Amino acid sequence: MLRKLLTLTFAFLLSAGMAFAQSSTITGTVVDAQSGEPLAGANVFIQGLSTGAATNANGVFEIDDVPYGTYTFRTTFVGYRTVNREIEVDAAEQTVNFELQPDLQNLDQVVVSGIAGETSRAVSQIAVSxxxxxxxxxxxxxxxxxxxxxxxxxxxxxxxxxxxxxxxxxxxxxxxxxxxxxxxxxxxxxxxxxxxxxxxxxxxxxxxxxxxxxxxxxxxxxxxxxxxxxxxxxxxxxxxxxxxxxxxxxxKGIQGGDVxxxxxxxxxxxxxxxxxxxxxxxxxxxxxxxxxxxxxxxxxxxxxxxxxxxxxxxxxxxxxxxxxxxxxxxxxxxxxxxxxxxxxxxxxxxxxxxxxxxxxxxxxxxxxxxxxxxxxxxxxxxxxxxxxxxxxxxxxxxxxxxxxxxxxxxxxxxxxxxxxxxxxxxxxxxxxxxxxxxxxxxxxxxxxxxxxxxxxxxxxxxxxxxxxxxxxxxxxxxxxxxxxxxxxxxxxxxxxxxxxxxxxxxxxxxxxxxxxxxxxxxxxxxxxxxxxxxxxxxxxxxxxxxxxxxxxxxxxxxxxxxxxxxxxxxxxxxxxxxxxxxxxxxxxxxxxxxxxxxxxxxxxxxxxxxxxxxxxxxxxxxxxxxxxxxxxxxxxxxxxxxxxxxxxxxxxxxxxxxxxxxxxxxxxxxxxxxxxxxxxxxxxxxxxxxxxxxxxxxxxxxxxxxxxxxxxxxxxxxxxxxxxxxxxxxxxxxxxxxxxxxxxxxxxxxAFYVTTVDGALRDDQGNIVTTPSGEAPVPNVSDERQFLGxxxxxxxxxxxxxxxxxxxxxxxxxxxxxxxxSVYDNTEIFTILFANNSEYSALQEAFSNASPGTAEYRSAADALANSNPNYDGNFIEDxxxxxxxxxxxxxxxxxxxxxxxxxxxxxxxxxxxxxxxxxxxxxxxxxxxxxxxxxxxxxxxxxxxxxxxxxxxxxxxxxxxx
Amino acid sequence: MRIFKNLIFTGLLAGVLLLPACDNFVNEVDDPIDVVNSQALTTEDQVPFYMTGVKGRYDIFHDNMTVIACGLSDACVFQSEFVSDATFPTFQDIDIGEITLDNNSVDGPFTTIGQARFLADDFLSRVAEIEFSDAALKQEALYTGNLYGGLARYNYAVYFGLNENEGGGVIDAGPFIPSSEMFALASDKLQAALNNAPTEYEARVVNSLLGRIQLYQGNYDAAEPFLEAGMVEGDAPLQAEYSLESQNAWAAQAGRSRNQYTIDERFQDYIDENPQEANRIPIEVLPESELQDAGVAAGRDFYRQTKYEEPSDINIMKWQENHLMLAEIAVRDGNPATALTLINEVRASHDIDPFVGVVTMDVILEERDKELFVTGERMIDQRRTNTFHLPEGTWRYFPITQSERNQNENF
Missing domain, CATH: 2.40.170.20 (TonB-dependent receptor, beta-barrel domain)
Incomplete structure (x- = not known):
């Protein structure tokens, strides 16, 4: 294994050394394809050579000592679609320009694919957020x-x-x-x-x-x-x-080192x-x-x-x-x-x-x-x-x-x-x-x-x-x-x-x-x-x-x-x-x-x-x-x-x-x-x-x-x-x-799971049942708890x-x-218990003013029972x-x-x-x-x-x- | 491809080597400093530590229980319309006996009584496993475990219930145990405590507790021998103890620190009739700053107990209560003269002039009302003498809580 690595390294060095024989300096610009504005900080990378450069504030890049040959140039910039272009390098000084399309759909945006991997949205097998x-x-x-x-x-x-x-x-x-x-x-x-x-x-x-x-x-x-x-x-x-x-x-890596x-x-x-x-x-x-x-x-x-x-x-x-x-x-x-x-x-x-x-x-x-x-x-x-x-x-x-x-x-x-x-x-x-x-x-x-x-x-x-x-x-x-x-x-x-x-x-x-x-x-x-x-x-x-x-x-x-x-x-x-x-x-x-x-x-x-x-x-x-x-x-x-x-x-x-x-x-x-x-x-x-x-x-x-x-x-x-x-x-x-x-x-x-109140309780004759003091209707409470949201x-x-x-x-x-x-409005319960709820007071008043047996009395009794603060079910609201x-x-x-x-x-x-x-x-x-x-x-x-x-x-x- | 194979091999090898390493690595962590495992406590030298915990946990229950017991009786009153600090709706519901199953002021004591019962029983099972070198320690341990196991069961019997009128409790998520059976379970435990009482004094305390169980069930004949062997004048009371770290709930719920329950006006009447009564009924007028405007306008006074200020203890049993129980039996046996002597010995212990007149059950109840002021006994007296102040259909016990009913399939 080690030998293999050494061989590889040697081969790499050798090939690098050979490049001095004939090499090129490549310059160019990277611009927004739609506006034509230069892109500062874009990366131009030559695949196979592991070399590249970033553009300066004017969108210009320069890569020195590129051996003659045919390479894939990969140009990337955040927010733009990546461009891969094959280019033959065959001159001592060569100009290559790139136009990048805005990546409006973030297709090439880097996303995480696993704990140690990254990928792009274009190939991700999971929903990306x-x-x-x-x-x-x-x-x-x-x-x-x-x-x-x-x-x-x-x-x-x-x-x-x-x-x-x-x-x-x-x-x-x-x-x-x-x-x-x-x-x-x-x-x-x-x-x-x-x-x-x-x-x-x-x-x-x-x-x-x-x-x-x-x-x-x-x-x-x-x-x-x-x-x-x-x-x-x-x-x-x-x-x-x-x-x-x-x-x-x-x-951002910018050539020239702008601050x-x-x-x-x-x-x-x-x-x-x-x-x-x-x-x-x-x-x-x-x-x-x-x-x-x-x-x-x-x-x-x-x-x-x-x-x-x-x-x-x-x-x-x-x-x-x-x-x-x-x-x-x-x-x-x-x-x-x-x-x-x-x-x-x-x-x-x-x-x-x-x-x-x-x-x-x-x-x-x-x-x-x-x-x-x-x-x-x-x-x-x-x-x-x-x-x-x-x-x-x-x-x-x-x-x-x-x-x-x-x-x-x-x-x-x-x-x-x-x-x-x-x-x-x-x-x-x-x-x-x-x-x-x-x-x-x-x-x-x-x-x-x-x-x-x-x-x-x-x-x-x-x-x-x-x-x-x-x-x-x-x-x-x-x-x-x-x-x-x-x-x-x-x-x-x-x-x-x-x-x-x-x-x-x-x-x-x-x-x-x-x-x-x-x-x-x-x-x-x-x-x-x-x-x-x-x-x-x-x-x-x-x-x-x-x-x-x-x-x-x-x-x-x-x-x-x-x-x-x-x-x-x-x-x-x-x-x-x-x-x-x-x-x-x-x-x-x-x-x-x-x-x-x-x-x-x-x-x-x-x-x-x-x-x-x-x-x-x-x-x-x-x-x-x-x-x-x-x-x-x-x-x-x-x-x-x-x-x-x-x-x-x-x-x-x-x-x-x-x-x-x-x-x-x-x-x-x-x-x-x-x-x-x-x-x-x-x-x-x-x-x-x-x-x-x-x-x-x-x-x-x-x-x-x-x-x-x-x-x-x-x-x-x-x-x-x-x-x-x-x-x-x-x-x-x-x-x-x-x-x-x-x-x-x-x-x-x-889930909210409580007993509920369905108006005031009626006796066998259909009359409203009140508390012993007669001050309040007895609520008609469900036997079982119910799901309320x-x-x-x-x-x-x-x-x-x-x-x-x-x-x-x-x-x-x-x-x-x-x-x-839903929300459980316990604040409202306590405003009632502490006699600081004007809506409830009005219900109480309507009930005490109505004559038993009348429709007003029944409706006031139902409303009051449905606001009874002893029952949480009355206060679970959408x-x-x-x-x-x-x-x-x-x-x-x-x-x-x-x-x-x-x-x-x-x-x-x-x-x-x-x-x-x-x-x-x-x-x-x-x-x-x-x-x-x-x-x-x-x-x-x-x-x-x-x-x-x-x-x-x-x-x-x-x-x-x- | 070769390099790939090598890599895979290296990766797999590393993985295989790492597997046991991970196992060890993750368990090489600092032990917690604040806990020990269960076995570590099943040794003779840990018995005093656990014993302290058994009593301590019971005491944490006792103050909260007696506060709400006073609330349900006619001794404590919830008056939110006048008293600023009276704010817990759960206390209000208790005051009027309309207690919902999920009343969280009941939840607290119902939870801690379960804990106290468990610890007492768990302690006894450890004591049974330990080979003691110190026989006196073993005796004290058996006494303590049985005493608090008995007290826990007694409290289920007198304070909790399945419904408004049916008293009883639950043990270990089992079926409902009616009061009569729970009293029997409590008596068994207390009998075991009696058999292991370290001194004559502890034996007298337990006899008083056993006598009270019979008295509260109306078994006056059965109560008498226990009470005869019960606490005597000069005996120190059996107390639930409190400190600033472990505070007495009375001070914070119905006392100077915060006053939710006020004391019924009749206690002031007792003092007005005989100012010496203040010696056993420590109360004071609530300052105006703690009243709502409406209360001041009404021109009334409101009272609070000052018996329990931080830190102060609560009597679970005292010789005066034993005397009053004996006096009650004497009255029921048609022997008011004996009752009079007993009552007057109790009164004398507070420098109160002797009672003059014929001692009837009413007199006994009034003496108990005064003597057992804010100890949680009043609601039991009202219930057993059919003198409850709330209308039919209201609670005479505290409900076995919703949390028990939710988790216990017997309900």
């Missing part, structure tokens, strides 16, 4: 990755839990993948698997902080979403709910989407005045560039945002440095690093007597602050100080053509220090003379990747790429906290100044996963594409054998457009099918029957059960089959349709035990479940208008998804803490349109919609919506500057005004159908309970590049 973040952020400013992705990909639904900046976010991808776990996709940034937890620490009523908010979206170049096991099998366990692959920006300096600044306002008048409360005016608009700004400066040997992108971002109402802030600073170097033809090394300081202050809200909304909305007769006086709430401090490093280094070594060794190490370290302070100057229920609480969390995770890929051509027209590799993941998470009461001064807040110890504890968690995988992609004649692969996964388990599981993957696609019988109209006509399996391995402590800890009792530290496990537990397996069709036609239009079927078996569910067993300290995991999901995703995009001055692009996505719990192993349904959401055979997961959409989709007009103006809009989802999610208008001064002669000094200038969540059309009676009062990870879903609405934002942005 890639979001071009760089382009979107020219006119729009996003506070987070989740905002950036909302409404962009079919089958991906993203719900924020509240309007807190940095708050938790829940992804629902396709029909939901695995039944166990938290249902969230695994997220990679430049190859680093990052933590996507929601951290609550000492609570503020329900909302935690999504650690994804540490990431500056401005640095993101693109995001790709692998939506299920068919696409993500090689990502192994934890990939069952999809994989989100985030790639950050890199410098690009870009400055971007947004300034805007977070305002309410809905006034509290909407919910018919007497205290609406005061609620509106407190939960009021606040400003935000977001500034980024980046320096990027490159030469033949190195590319770099560095950035500094600061975002300051005040959310709605008081005590609701985020102040984030982040730095990034991305470098790529090409020391020789065989080696590429990369480093992507970022550091973020993210300070978040959360308001008290949700299920909380110190909450702003609790005190403003649960106001008997409109009298606010009945639980806690306003100055006392204002005196509560909640400061969350995140420090986070995410970075990776990687190298690709190509010792011989088509053979790549890839290695990378990614590191994500997130450190949180949270402090809370309740002033001793005020009385707080459950707190004695003030409280100081400190929570520390240190999360460290390392991803190691190593793989070898080789592309070879065993027979003519058949190209095979084979990959073998390993992926290792190591995670440590340590937390500690302490709280004390009884402070003498509101200014001296150190925990030592508190006289009463209240609580303190620590925890450590250490787990590892390891996987071995292989994948083989066969490409026959650029027409038939087959891929086979699999992954063997291992995970840590305390006190037990490490669980292991094998996940297979098989895919195929055929490009019918390559056949003569297909009309030329089709640029792409590809049918595809893919099958894959992923799963979920049991958690670290799941396999041990009982684990005991210590609890602090008044009589001393006593044993208590801490973990209830299950020695019989086996990994959950999720299988997915998807079939689809990708069609591009008339060069300007593309359509995709995909059907998928997901089937999860042996789902691991933490199963609440009957309280009488006493094993309720922790819910033991059981392989109780099976859930089947299926759906259809549709996408249609196009560019119907394309002239020099005008361009219209549109993109439509729509998806239908359904799931049904098929098996709980004979076990009883699993309810959330509020007994509203259920996991039950025959229903979608987390699900907290996530059955159908959803989006429509976006970018219209460039008068050459430099651009109008962008994104609408998204969802139907078949929450279908259509939102104007994003709207922006921008003007690009670049061509004006170029004509004015300032073009040399200012590369580009763009001004835009934009908004988010501008319009909502919904049947939901509450404030915002997109929130959940227990954050984004609980079994409770779609529950609105004094939760802060997501804001509507207005802002202006300037982009200037030198």
């Amino acid at each position: 890639k979001v071009n973040a760089e382009e979107l952020q020219e006119a729009n400013t996003y506070s987070s990755v989740s905002e950036l992705l909302t409404g962009k990909a079919a089958g991906v639904n993203i719900q924020p839990a509240s309007g807190n900046p940095g708050g938790g976010v829940r992804f629902t991808i396709r029909s939901g993948g695995s039944l166990g776990g938290n249902g969230q996709p695994v997220i990679y940034i430049d190859g680093t698997r990052i933590n996507n937890a929601e951290v609550e620490g000492f609570g503020v009523g329900g909302q935690g902080i999504g650690v994804l908010s540490d990431l500056n979206p401005n640095d993101i170049a693109s995001v790709e979403i692998l939506k299920g096991p068919a696409a993500a099998a090689l990502y192994g366990s934890r990939g069952s709910n999809g994989v989100v692959l985030i790639e950050t920006k890199s410098g 690009n300096v870009d400055f971007r600044s947004s300034y805007g306002l977070n305002t309410k989407q809905e006034s509290y008048e909407q919910i018919n409360i007497l205290s609406a005016e005061e609620a509106d005045s407190v939960i009021d608009s606040n400003p935000f700004y977001d500034n980024t400066i980046s320096v990027s560039g490159g030469t033949q040997y190195v590319r770099y992108y560095t950035s500094l971002n600061q975002r300051y945002a005040e959310g709605l109402g008081p005590q609701n802030k985020q102040d984030r600073q982040s730095f990034r440095g991305n470098f790529e170097a090409y020391p020789n033809d065989q080696l590429t090394v990369r480093a992507n690093t970022s550091y973020t300081m993210n300070e978040i202050q959360r308001p008290q809200n949700d299920n909380n007597i110190f909450g702003w909304l609790g005190n403003l909305i649960l106001a008997p007769g409109g009298n606010t602050y009945s639980f806690t006086p306003r100055p006392a709430i204002e005196a509560i401090e909640d400061n969350n100080d995140f420090k986070r490093f995410v970075g990776s280094v990687s190298a690709t070594w190509t010792p011989i053509e088509n053979l790549n060794f890839n290695g990378s190490i990614g590191y994500d370290n997130s450190n949180l220090r949270q402090t809370q302070f309740y002033s001793p100057n005020f009385g707080y229920a459950g707190i004695i003379n003030g409280e100081r609480a400190i929570y520390n969390r240190d999360n460290e995770q390392i991803t190691y990747d190593a793989n070898i890929s080789y592309l070879y051509t065993p027979v003519e027209d058949l190209q095979i790429t084979s990959i073998v590799g390993t992926q290792i993941f190591n995670r440590r998470n340590n937390t500690s906290f302490i709280s004390k009461n009884d402070f003498a001064s509101s200014s001296i807040k150190n925990v030592g100044a508190g006289a009463l110890f209240i609580s303190g504890d620590e925890s450590n968690f250490h787990a590892r996963d390891a996987g071995l995988f292989t994948q083989h992609d066969l490409n026959f004649d650029d027409t038939y594409f087959v891929s086979l692969g699999g992954r063997l996964d291992y995970a840590s388990a305390i006190g037990d054998e490490a669980p292991q599981i094998f996940y297979p993957q098989a895919r195929a696609a055929v490009r019918l457009d390559q056949f003569d019988f297909m009309p030329e109209t089709f640029d792409l006509f590809k049918v595809r099918a893919a099958y894959g399996e992923t799963g979920a391995l049991p958690d670290l402590l799941d396999g041990v029957n009982l684990l005991y800890g210590a609890s602090a009792y008044a009589n001393g530290r006593g044993a208590v059960i801490s973990e209830v496990g299950n020695p019989e537990i086996v990994p959950e397996r999720v299988k997915e089959l998807e079939i689809g069709l990708d069609v591009d036609f008339l060069n300007n239009y593309g359509a995709q349709i995909t059907y998928y079927n997901q089937n999860s078996t042996d789902a691991i569910i933490d199963f609440e035990q009957a309280p009488s067993t006493g094993l309720t300290f922790d819910d033991p995991p059981l392989n109780v479940g099976g859930v089947r999901g299926q759906g259809v995703e549709f996408g249609f995009n196009g560019t119907p208008i394309l002239t020099e001055n005008t361009q219209l692009d549109f993109n439509i996505t729509a998806s239908y998804q359904t799931n049904e719990v098929e098996d709980l192993g004979g076990a009883q349904p699993i309810f959330d803490g509020f007994d509203v959401n259920v996991i039950k055979v025959g229903l979608p997961r987390s 699900q907290p996530y959409p059955e159908y959803n989709g989006s429509f976006s349109m970018t219209f460039r007009f008068l050459k430099n103006f651009e109008l962008y809009q994104l609408w998204d919609w969802a139907t078949g989802l 929450a279908d919506y259509v939102k104007l999610r994003e709207l922006s208008l921008s003007y690009d001064f670049s061509s004006v500057l170029a004509n004015s002669g300032l073009g040399d000094a200012i590369r580009n200038l763009r001004l835009s005004v934009a908004g988010r969540n501008l319009l909502t059309f919904t049947e939901y009676d509450g404030i915002d159908p997109e929130v959940n009062f227990t954050g984004s990870r609980s079994l409770t879903r779609g529950a609105d309970f004094l939760t802060l609405q997501v804001p509507r934002t207005f802002y202006g942005t300037i982009n200037i590049g030198f």
Whole structure:
């Protein structure tokens, strides 16, 4: 083997040496075929010589020392169709020019085909969802990755839990993948698997902080979403709910080494989407005045560039945002440095690093007597602050100080053509220090003379990747790429906290100044996963594409054998457009099918029957059960089959349709035990479940208008998804803490399943039955619980349109919609219970004023019974919506500057005004159908309970590049 | 092709070598510091640690149970229209006896009583496995496990029920066990505790508990011998204990820290009649700052208990209760003179002047109302003497919860 390599290397050197005899210098330009404008940073590569060059700012390239001969020149540029042209080099100086067609349908865009492979949409056997973040952020400013992705990909639904900046976010991808776990996709940034937890620490009523908010979206170049096991099998366990692959920006390699300096600044306002008048409360005016608009700004400066040997992108971002109402802030600073170097033809090394300081202050809200909304909305007769006086709430401090490093280094070594060794190490370290302070100057229920609480969390995770890929051509027209590799993941998470009461001064807040110890504890968690995988992609004649692969996964388990599981993957696609019988109209006509399996391995402590800890009792530290496990537990397996069709036609239009079927078996569910067993300290995991999901995703995009001055692009996505719990192993349904959401055979997961009220109860004579006092009708309650909907959409989709007009103006809009989802309006229940609901008071009055036996009396009784706050079923509402999610208008001064002669000094200038969540059309009676009062990870879903609405934002942005 | 073959071979070889390596690698992780496996606790030296946990878990149940028991009785009142801190709808439902199965203020104690029962039984099964070198420790362990196993079963019998009027509980997701059978199970456990009582004092405590079980079932003759052997004047009470780390729920739910349940006005009347009663009925007027405007306008006073401030313990059994039970039996036996002596010994222990007059059942009930103020006994007294203040059809027990009914196929 070694000898073979040496021989090859020698032959290569020899042939290089021989070239000096007769060689050529090739120069040329690369331009946009439609506008004729030069393309800076395009790559021209001579296949077989492993040499090439990038174009400079004028679109000019030069390649020296090209031996005479015939070569295939491959010219690529992001956003353009790749051109392969055979050219005979036979002169000492030779000029070759290239014209690239815009790749409006992203046919040649690089997408991920597996854990270590990449391909293009033209040959992919799976549905591709890639979001071009760089382009979107020219006119729009996003506070987070989740905002950036909302409404962009079919089958991906993203719900924020509240309007807190940095708050938790829940992804629902396709029909939901695995039944166990938290249902969230695994997220990679430049190859680093990052933590996507929601951290609550000492609570503020329900909302935690999504650690994804540490990431500056401005640095993101693109995001790709692998939506299920068919696409993500090689990502192994934890990939069952999809994989989100985030790639950050890199410098453009331009001959001459231009340095690009870009400055971007947004300034805007977070305002309410809905006034509290909407919910018919007497205290609406005061609620509106407190939960009021606040400003935000977001500034980024980046320096990027490159030469033949190195590319770099560095950035500094600061975002300051005040959310709605008081005590609701985020102040984030982040730095990034991305470098790529090409020391020789065989080696590429990369480093992507970022550091973020993210300070978040959360308001008290949700299920909380110190909450702003609790005190403003649960106001008997409109009298606010009945639980806690306003100055006392204002005196509560909640400061969350995140420090986070995410970075990776990687190298690709190509010792011989088509053979790549890839290695990378990614590191994500997130450190949180949270402090809370309740002033001793005020009385707080459950707190004695003030409280100081400190929570520390240190999360460290390392991803190691190593793989070898080789592309070879065993027979003519058949190209095979084979990959073998390993992926290792190591995670440590340590937390500690302490709280004390009884402070003498509101200014001296150190925990030592508190006289009463209240609580303190620590925890450590250490787990590892390891996987071995292989994948083989066969490409026959650029027409038939087959891929086979699999992954063997291992995970840590305390006190037990490490669980292991094998996940297979098989895919195929055929490009019918390559056949003569297909009309030329089709640029792409590809049918595809893919099958894959992923799963979920049991958690670290799941396999041990009982684990005991210590609890602090008044009589001393006593044993208590801490973990209830299950020695019989086996990994959950999720299988997915998807079939689809990708069609591009008339060069300007593309359509995709995909059907998928997901089937999860042996789902691991933490199963609440009957309280009488006493094993309720922790819910033991059981392989109780099976859930089947299926759906259809549709996408249609196009560019119907394309002239020099005008361009219209549109993109439509729509998806239908359904799931049904098929098996709980004979076990009883699993309810959330509020007994509203259920996991039950025959229903979608987390379905709303409650008793319902059908008007007032009648006696045998048909008379309305009233309570003993006669003040209220007795509701006619269903004997059994009924299915009243699900907290996530059955159908959803989006429509976006970018219209460039008068050459430099651009109008962008994104609408998204969802139907078949419901929300549990617990806020309304409590406005009634607290006598602050004018609508309900009117019903009561109508009932008490009507004479028994009359039609008015009966109808008032029915209406009152149907609003009876003791029955949750009365408050599960349809929450279908259509939102104007994003709207922006921008003007690009670049061509004006170029004509004015300032073009040399200012590369580009763009001004835009934009908004988010501008319009909502919904049947939901509450404030915002997109929130959940227990954050984004609980079994409770779609529950609105004094939760802060997501804001509507207005802002202006300037982009200037030198 | 050759290089391809070599590569495949190298890859497969590496794969085969890596397989066992992965297995080991993923299990080389730090052990958690906050948990131990079950076997580690089945040793003699861990017995005191587990024993503390058995009592501790029971105590966590006892405070929450007595708060809602007071709420369902006529001693505690929920008055959200006047009292700012009275906000839990679940507490309101309990106050009026219209308790839904998913009332989460009932869920809490119903869950912890199951845990306490499990730990007590689990502890005893470990004790049976351990070969003790310290006989006294074994005796204490058997006493403690049986005492709290017995108390758990007693609490199911007196506080929980299948429906409004049918008391009883559930053990280990089994079928419903009516109160009469649950009392018998509790008695068996307590009898075992009695057999292992470390000292005479513990024996007297258990006898009082056994006597109470009979009394509450109306078996006065059966109760008497236990009570005769029960606690005597000067005995320290058996208590559920609380600290700042493990707080007494009374302070946070019906006390100075937060007041949801106020105390019925009659307790102030008792004090107005005889100010010495304040010695055993510690209450205070709710400050105006904790009242809604409407409450102030009404010109009324509202009261809260001050017996439990942080940290303070709750009596599970005390000699005064034993005295009052004996007094009740004396009255029922037609022996009011004996009852009078007993009552007055109890009163004297609080520096309250002797009762003058004939002791009737009404007197006994009033003395119990005062003496057992905010200990959760009142709703049991009201139920067993048919003096419940709520209309028919309301709950006299706390429902076996929806969470039990959801997970237990016997329901």
